[in-house]
Each structure stands twice: as C-alpha cells, then as structure tokens.
Amino acid sequence: MPDASPPPARRPRSGPRRDEAARLAVLHAADDLLVELGFGALTVEAIARRAGVAKQTIYRWWPSKGEILLDTLVEDSAKRLPVPVDTPTADAVRGYLRALARFLADDPAGKVLLALLAEAQHDPGTAERLRTRYLAPRREAERALLARAIEAGAFAPAPALGPDALLDALTGPLVYRALTGASVPEDVADALADALLGPAAR
Amino acid sequence: MPDASPPPARRPRSGPRRDEAARLAVLHAADDLLVELGFGALTVEAIARRAGVAKQTIYRWWPSKGEILLDTLVEDSAKRLPVPVDTPTADAVRGYLRALARFLADDPAGKVLLALLAEAQHDPGTAERLRTRYLAPRREAERALLARAIEAGAFAPAPALGPDALLDALTGPLVYRALTGASVPEDVADALADALLGPAAR
Amino acid sequence: MPDASPPPARRPRSGPRRDEAARLAVLHAADDLLVELGFGALTVEAIARRAGVAKQTIYRWWPSKGEILLDTLVEDSAKRLPVPVDTPTADAVRGYLRALARFLADDPAGKVLLALLAEAQHDPGTAERLRTRYLAPRREAERALLARAIEAGAFAPAPALGPDALLDALTGPLVYRALTGASVPEDVADALADALLGPAAR
Amino acid sequence: MPDASPPPARRPRSGPRRDEAARLAVLHAADDLLVELGFGALTVEAIARRAGVAKQTIYRWWPSKGEILLDTLVEDSAKRLPVPVDTPTADAVRGYLRALARFLADDPAGKVLLALLAEAQHDPGTAERLRTRYLAPRREAERALLARAIEAGAFAPAPALGPDALLDALTGPLVYRALTGASVPEDVADALADALLGPAAR
DNA sequence: TATTAATCGAGACGGTACGTCATGTCTTTTA
DNA sequence: TAAAAGACATGACGTACCGTCTCGATTAATA
Structure with a gap:
C-alpha cells in the first residue's frame, strides 16, 4: 500500500522569487530602446543586453x-x-x-x-x-x-x-x-x- | 509638319528592359502571402520563392x-x-x-x-x-x-x-x-x- | 608540499561549453565533402548542411x-x-x-x-x-x-x-x-x- | 534556280571579327587585378568592369x-x-x-x-x-x-x-x-x- | 542548518531571414 | 554578327535574432 501517507500533492515553493529589479530593468530597457532607436532596434537580444539580463530571464516571464x-x-x-x-x-x-x-x-x-x-x-x-x-x-x-x-x-x-x-x-x-x-x-x-x-x- | 528638328541624338539605354511578368509575379505573391499566411510570413525570401523570382530581382526594383x-x-x-x-x-x-x-x-x-x-x-x-x-x-x-x-x-x-x-x-x-x-x-x-x-x- | 597557496579564486566561465560532437561533425563533413565532391563543393553552407550544424556554429569557432x-x-x-x-x-x-x-x-x-x-x-x-x-x-x-x-x-x-x-x-x-x-x-x-x-x- | 553560280558551299564569315583590343584589355585587366588586389578580387565581373568590356564578351571567348x-x-x-x-x-x-x-x-x-x-x-x-x-x-x-x-x-x-x-x-x-x-x-x-x-x- | 528547488547571468546551439555579391545565360540595342 | 549593357535565376556569403538549451552560482523557503 504505497503512497497512502498524507504528504499530499502540493509542495508550495522554495527557492528565490521573481527578481523585481530584473523586471523593471527589462521594462525600462524596452521603453528606452523604442524611444531612442525605434521599433526596429527593439529585439529581445537588445533588451537583454541593455537591461543587463539574460535572454532566458525575458523568455521566462514574457511570451513575446x-x-x-x-x-x-x-x-x-x-x-x-x-x-x-x-x-x-x-x-x-x-x-x-x-x-x-x-x-x-x-x-x-x-x-x-x-x-x-x-x-x-x-x-x-x-x-x-x-x-x-x-x-x-x-x-x-x-x-x-x-x-x-x-x-x-x-x-x-x-x-x-x-x-x-x-x-x-x-x-x-x-x-x-x-x-x-x-x-x-x-x-x-x-x-x-x-x-x-x-x-x-x- | 511638326517636330521638324532632328531627334536629339540621345542614346538612352541598350540591353533588356524590366521584365513585366516578374514585376507582376512579385506583386501577386506578396499580396497572396499577406492574405493567406499573414504579415509574419511576408519575407523577401518567401515572396521570391512564391513568385519564382530571384531575390536580387526584388532588391533591384524595390527598396523594401x-x-x-x-x-x-x-x-x-x-x-x-x-x-x-x-x-x-x-x-x-x-x-x-x-x-x-x-x-x-x-x-x-x-x-x-x-x-x-x-x-x-x-x-x-x-x-x-x-x-x-x-x-x-x-x-x-x-x-x-x-x-x-x-x-x-x-x-x-x-x-x-x-x-x-x-x-x-x-x-x-x-x-x-x-x-x-x-x-x-x-x-x-x-x-x-x-x-x-x-x-x-x- | 607544492601548491600550498589557495587556488586563485578564478571563475572561468559558466554556461554550456563547446560542443565536441558539433566540432567533430564539422571536421568530418569538411573532409568528406572535399574528398567526395571536390573543393568547389566545399562551402560553409554545405558543410553546415552535411554536419547537421548551424552556420553560425561554424562561424563562431572557425574564421574561415x-x-x-x-x-x-x-x-x-x-x-x-x-x-x-x-x-x-x-x-x-x-x-x-x-x-x-x-x-x-x-x-x-x-x-x-x-x-x-x-x-x-x-x-x-x-x-x-x-x-x-x-x-x-x-x-x-x-x-x-x-x-x-x-x-x-x-x-x-x-x-x-x-x-x-x-x-x-x-x-x-x-x-x-x-x-x-x-x-x-x-x-x-x-x-x-x-x-x-x-x-x-x- | 537559285545559287547556281560559283559562290560555293562555304560562307566564310560576315559581321565583325574578334575584337583584338577587347582581348588585350581582358588579358591586362586580369593580370593587373591579380597583382594589385590578389586572386580573391579576380572575378569575371571585376575583369569586365576593369577592361570596359561586357561579361558576355569574356564568356564568348574564354571558358573560365x-x-x-x-x-x-x-x-x-x-x-x-x-x-x-x-x-x-x-x-x-x-x-x-x-x-x-x-x-x-x-x-x-x-x-x-x-x-x-x-x-x-x-x-x-x-x-x-x-x-x-x-x-x-x-x-x-x-x-x-x-x-x-x-x-x-x-x-x-x-x-x-x-x-x-x-x-x-x-x-x-x-x-x-x-x-x-x-x-x-x-x-x-x-x-x-x-x-x-x-x-x-x- | 542543511537540503532543495527555482532564479539568474552567460552563452552555445539549430534555425531562418537578411541584404550583397558573383555566377553563367539571356535579351535588347547599337555599330 | 560582335560588342556593350544589363536583367535574370541561382546560390553562397557573413551577420543578426529567434527561441531553446545547458551550465554554475546564488538565494530563499522547507525540513
């Protein structure tokens, strides 16, 4: 009779939560790039570069x-x-x-x-x-x-x-x-x- | 008797002129791709492919x-x-x-x-x-x-x-x-x- | 007792290292193409195709x-x-x-x-x-x-x-x-x- | 009864013969380009440009x-x-x-x-x-x-x-x-x- | 207090498209 | 009919981003 014991489905969370500084850095970088260089320069790579953030961090939180x-x-x-x-x-x-x-x-x-x-x-x-x-x-x-x-x-x-x-x-x-x-x-x-x-x- | 003066010796161009069939093929291909597949699929390469035309022919006549x-x-x-x-x-x-x-x-x-x-x-x-x-x-x-x-x-x-x-x-x-x-x-x-x-x- | 001093705190890199399989695939593809099809067929695109590798991976590691x-x-x-x-x-x-x-x-x-x-x-x-x-x-x-x-x-x-x-x-x-x-x-x-x-x- | 008269089978040539000036221009252009800019710059287009000759003229007379x-x-x-x-x-x-x-x-x-x-x-x-x-x-x-x-x-x-x-x-x-x-x-x-x-x- | 798991920067990877260049063929016009 | 001009289909060039992935290091909550 395995798994009968209570330790139920959820184990809520551990580890660090979302980094608010990174979130703001991305938002500002996107804004700045759009205003300064136009939409053409608004690439995920450029945002990541400007924000000092890894690309993966962007893809983790924003679908596009x-x-x-x-x-x-x-x-x-x-x-x-x-x-x-x-x-x-x-x-x-x-x-x-x-x-x-x-x-x-x-x-x-x-x-x-x-x-x-x-x-x-x-x-x-x-x-x-x-x-x-x-x-x-x-x-x-x-x-x-x-x-x-x-x-x-x-x-x-x-x-x-x-x-x-x-x-x-x-x-x-x-x-x-x-x-x-x-x-x-x-x-x-x-x-x-x-x-x-x-x-x-x- | 109009235009009595001799045609002014111009030699404008030799060689083949622009290929109207290619021009129309490009226009229709672009139109079709936009309607069928959306703007995302509207790349120069796709237009050229669909139109049966070389990319260079597109760049020769259209800046973008x-x-x-x-x-x-x-x-x-x-x-x-x-x-x-x-x-x-x-x-x-x-x-x-x-x-x-x-x-x-x-x-x-x-x-x-x-x-x-x-x-x-x-x-x-x-x-x-x-x-x-x-x-x-x-x-x-x-x-x-x-x-x-x-x-x-x-x-x-x-x-x-x-x-x-x-x-x-x-x-x-x-x-x-x-x-x-x-x-x-x-x-x-x-x-x-x-x-x-x-x-x-x- | 050599090397008594503490390892000098270097942090060389994180992230993925160079993919040895890709490296060998490129080398073998180049070799094969040269022997099978001659130098004329030895293009970067052909090597990439044959090796199942992205062109950028070649340009990342080899200047030519x-x-x-x-x-x-x-x-x-x-x-x-x-x-x-x-x-x-x-x-x-x-x-x-x-x-x-x-x-x-x-x-x-x-x-x-x-x-x-x-x-x-x-x-x-x-x-x-x-x-x-x-x-x-x-x-x-x-x-x-x-x-x-x-x-x-x-x-x-x-x-x-x-x-x-x-x-x-x-x-x-x-x-x-x-x-x-x-x-x-x-x-x-x-x-x-x-x-x-x-x-x-x- | 046409062509009964002597002008016999062969019709040697009409139109202009090969243009010696163009031939020499091509040869010198190729030589110069090789010495000045190296083999990499030695393209048929560059030779034609430098020699002031049409590409077709080169292809007409030289196989490569x-x-x-x-x-x-x-x-x-x-x-x-x-x-x-x-x-x-x-x-x-x-x-x-x-x-x-x-x-x-x-x-x-x-x-x-x-x-x-x-x-x-x-x-x-x-x-x-x-x-x-x-x-x-x-x-x-x-x-x-x-x-x-x-x-x-x-x-x-x-x-x-x-x-x-x-x-x-x-x-x-x-x-x-x-x-x-x-x-x-x-x-x-x-x-x-x-x-x-x-x-x-x- | 250790364990555990998610986050983060970094960046390699397979791809696709970019815009440019040269190839060799062709067509048009002039001489 | 040769030659200049140059349009054309083809295809490689080298670059930029895409979105996914793997690596170590870091950082919290859980146990």
Whole structure:
C-alpha cells in the first residue's frame, strides 16, 4: 500500500522569487530602446543586453516582446491617462479627450500604444492581448464615463451613433492622425467633442 | 509638319528592359502571402520563392518589402476604391465612405493598407513613402470631392472642423475600428456622415 | 608540499561549453565533402548542411573554411604522418619520405594539404596560418630528425644545401608532383634520398 | 534556280571579327587585378568592369577565368622564361634554373603560375588545361635541353633519377618554396644543380 | 542548518531571414 | 554578327535574432 501517507500533492515553493529589479530593468530597457532607436532596434537580444539580463530571464516571464510593451503601456497609462470615472461632467470628458491627444502626441507611452497597434496587425496573439488587457478595459471605463455624463444631462449626443461607435468617432480620429504622422493638437479633440456631443454645453 | 528638328541624338539605354511578368509575379505573391499566411510570413525570401523570382530581382526594383505592398495598394485601390471626383453629390460622398468601410472589412487590399500603416510605425522610410504615394494624393482627392459637394449645397458641415480634420473624423474611425479588430459595417459610415455632415440632405 | 597557496579564486566561465560532437561533425563533413565532391563543393553552407550544424556554429569557432581544413590536417597528419623524431636512422628518414609520398598520393588528408597550399595562394590569412600551425612545426621536427641522423653518421649529405634547402629538395619534388597531378611513387622518394643524402649508407 | 553560280558551299564569315583590343584589355585587366588586389578580387565581373568590356564578351571567348590567366601565362613566359633549347651547355641549364627562380620570386607572371597551380587543385578542368597548354610543352623542352646537355657531356647526372624525376627534383623545390611563401634565391637553384647534376663541371 | 528547488547571468546551439555579391545565360540595342 | 549593357535565376556569403538549451552560482523557503 504505497503512497497512502498524507504528504499530499502540493509542495508550495522554495527557492528565490521573481527578481523585481530584473523586471523593471527589462521594462525600462524596452521603453528606452523604442524611444531612442525605434521599433526596429527593439529585439529581445537588445533588451537583454541593455537591461543587463539574460535572454532566458525575458523568455521566462514574457511570451513575446509585445507583452513587455503591453506591461509598460498598462502601467504608464494607468498613471498618465486615467479615465475620470468619478466626475462625469462635460469638462471631464473634454479634458480626457485633450489628455488623449497629448498622450498620443508627446508621451513616450503614446509611442508604445502606436507600436502595439502596429504589432497587432502582424501578430494575432499581440492583437488579442492588446484587446484584452488594454483596449477593452479602457473602453469599458470610457463607456461608463460617457453614459453617466449623458445621464447627468451634460451632453445631447448625436442619435445615430451607439455608445461604441460614438467613442470610436471621438478617439479614432486622434489615433488615426497619430498613426499617419499628423500632428494631434488639442483643438481637434475639442472640435470633435463639439461636433459629436452637441455644442459645448459646458 | 511638326517636330521638324532632328531627334536629339540621345542614346538612352541598350540591353533588356524590366521584365513585366516578374514585376507582376512579385506583386501577386506578396499580396497572396499577406492574405493567406499573414504579415509574419511576408519575407523577401518567401515572396521570391512564391513568385519564382530571384531575390536580387526584388532588391533591384524595390527598396523594401513595404514598397512592394505600396505598389499593390496604389494599383488596387485606384481600381477598387476610386474617389468619385466627378460627381460631388451627397450620395457620392456617402457611397465613398461605405465603399471605404467595405474596402477595410473585406478587400485584400484593405489588409494591405492596415499592414502598411503598421509597418509605418516601425520604419520611418515606409511612413514617408506611404504618405507621399498613397495617403496624401488620396486625401487631396477626398478634399476636392468634399469641397465641391459643400459648394454645391449638398451638406451643411459642422463648423468647428476644418477640411482635413473633418476627413479625419469621417475616415479615422473606420480605419481605427479595422485596426483594433472591430467590425466595420457600412452603417457606421452612414452614421458618421449623418453626425458630421448634417442629416442626410440628399 | 607544492601548491600550498589557495587556488586563485578564478571563475572561468559558466554556461554550456563547446560542443565536441558539433566540432567533430564539422571536421568530418569538411573532409568528406572535399574528398567526395571536390573543393568547389566545399562551402560553409554545405558543410553546415552535411554536419547537421548551424552556420553560425561554424562561424563562431572557425574564421574561415581554410581553418576547418587546417584543423583536420593537423589532427590527421599527427596520426598518419608522424615525424620519427626518436629514431634518427637512415631507415627512419627514408621511411618518412616514403610515407610522405603515400600520404600525398593516397591519404585523404593529403588532398587536404594540397587544397590548403592552393587556398594559401589566394588568401594571405590562410597562408599565414598554414605556415604557423602546420608547415613550420613539421619542418622543425624534420630538421631535428635530419640533424640527429647526420650527427649519428647515417648520411653524408651534399655540402651545398643548408638544412632547409635540403629538406625542400627532398620534399618539394614530391609535393610538386602531387600538385601537377603526376603520380607520387615511393621510388621517387628513395631516389631523392639516394641522390641527396648519399648512396644508402645504412 | 537559285545559287547556281560559283559562290560555293562555304560562307566564310560576315559581321565583325574578334575584337583584338577587347582581348588585350581582358588579358591586362586580369593580370593587373591579380597583382594589385590578389586572386580573391579576380572575378569575371571585376575583369569586365576593369577592361570596359561586357561579361558576355569574356564568356564568348574564354571558358573560365583560369583560361584567361593561362593565356597571359603562355604569352608572358614564352617571352620572359624561354627554355634555351639551342645551347645545351651547363651554363645554359644553370642559367635557366636561376631564371626560373627569379620568375617565381619577382615576375608578375610567376604569380600567375602559382595562382593557376592553386586553381588547378580546385578545378579539374583548369588542371587539365594547365597541363596541356603549359606544363607539358615546357617540360618537353626542358627534357630536350637536359638530354642534349648530358649527351654533350656537360653533366654526369645522378643515376637513380629518370629524366622527369630529375627535372621535378630541380624545379619542384623552387616552386614549392614559392608556394609556401619562402624566398627563392638564385643560390638555391645553383645548389640544386650542383647536388643533382654533378659538381659544377662548367 | 542543511537540503532543495527555482532564479539568474552567460552563452552555445539549430534555425531562418537578411541584404550583397558573383555566377553563367539571356535579351535588347547599337555599330 | 560582335560588342556593350544589363536583367535574370541561382546560390553562397557573413551577420543578426529567434527561441531553446545547458551550465554554475546564488538565494530563499522547507525540513
């Protein structure tokens, strides 16, 4: 009667845990390389070199370099481009759109978003993860913001567009301009709000 | 008796001219590979293999694989997504936007456009050439169409948006939806036109 | 009590060491290709293919394909064409010359020597390394053999030729015959010894 | 009834004959490239470029670049290293050996001979043609010279070596020294003659 | 306090694609 | 019809990354 004794399935863990310093070094190295040298220079080897980290350490924790960028994007845009869910006013909505314009035009993390949108065209895995971890949650928050602002009477939105299409109509042009290398001034954000959400009832 | 002066003694070239069959084989091979296997499989070696052409022949005529895609995009969208410059009516504008939605959703050349927009984020050269050879001329035609339609009283456009911003507001959301993997139904095109150009004054 | 001092704390390397199996596979593949298909088929790609090895592995360890051949030559001729330094007799010298004739005529490694002599005419680097790693050490051993044989009275060598010129006179004709596609019978080796070292005073 | 008139069967030639200027340009370009840049730079493309000649012109007249070198070697060494067949004296023989040493050490055509010997190791066709067009005829003349010199009592050659082996013994060491990058002083030629043809009976 | 197991830097490995070069054949135009 | 020009299919060059792997050394929790 072997193995009857209790020492059960799990033996939780021993050994060192994940090295936070290495994690940050990789994230920063990826960010820096993207901004300094462009996406072409963003190879796993280059990140490992720059971060002073072994390649294996990267492959152990990230399934692809897209996922590294996604980590930086999620962390950075939570900090620097929050959706103002708690203040569903017209000003908050307009302010968010302006912040998005600035994010795309100036913030390094904006470049990361563009790079990930690009990479998503080439790799379905990246597309899926970008949607799941970034686009969908953010869209959810944006939708909530807008719904509560409309409910509060801040806007009289155009009737023809549903909530999602409306948000695409507000944010899509900003992203499109950034993707095509055009400038993304804050006025454009304002003008879009005026045209689509009703004349500045602020 | 025109051209009486003697032909000016030029001796331009001898030797064989560019092989049109090879050019087309490359273009089609690139297109097919992109649609069938995705951008990841779109290597110069694979194009050459599929086209039955030597790599050197590709490098002789195209500076990068982006330029190959650009050639197919320019040729295909001249055929399948013409800007109706000669009929500046409300219907023509709405029809063009619907055609753009279909182009992005269904046409293989739509995939090429998305791939090039993506590649442009990674490579400044591709960005520049995409702008020069595709985006700028098309935008020029679109601008002309819209101007003449407004002049003819077909629309009463929103005041806050200039011509370029207006076109970004009309086409940007469609492209953005395609880039994020969302569907691009023709209704969205209609709704955008309604919202931004004034309620269907047709 | 030697080595009382503590081992000097060196930490040479971690990670995987050089793969001996890969090294031998490359050496044998090069050898085989040269013998079976001739020098023209001896490309780095073909060696890699035949050895089941990545090209990069070859470039990691050998600066050129000449160096690969040199490795096989050094190892093979240490085994199959040793200089009999320990028995400085007339018989040993004559036997060595006969062995050289056989080596050039029949041994695959003889073909390697001829190929390297040829390659050395085309590439100064190969010339230098062939001299340093093969010709010079071998010549040194030959010189020692001959000197001790003469000292022991085994020969009364021709006066006009110094040691090096004498060895060139003995071995040069054999190599030259091999290079020009002539046969290299052992008699020629004997006849050279007779003519240059004095009539078989053994 | 056509062609009844005398102009008989053969139609000798029409169109331009072989362009002698192009032939010489190719020969000189090959020679120059070999001396200036080494064998590695001696490609058909480079020869054509340097000679200002189309590649096809080279392929039309020479089966390989070895044949080009062979043409220059045959022409140059007929001029600069003639076998003194008409004066079968000891001095003539010794002079010829000294001239061979100088040819190998200093003459550009000597480099061509070494390059061809090398190329012959890699390519059987070159080997065959080198033998047929250069080595064999020259050896024939050398043999005749030596035979007549011996007949005239100029030498009492070593008995063990037949005529061919004797010539290999005289010339082989000189070529071998040149191939291994050693110097080829004229003394060596003299010493070989002394050792193999009997003590300077001049 | 030893054992044990996971992490880490390093880097070798089999691959694939890169962009360049030379090969030898061919086609077009000029002389 | 020879020659210059040069496009073409082929295939090797040497380099860069890919993602996997193995090596020792290090570092925690477990026993």
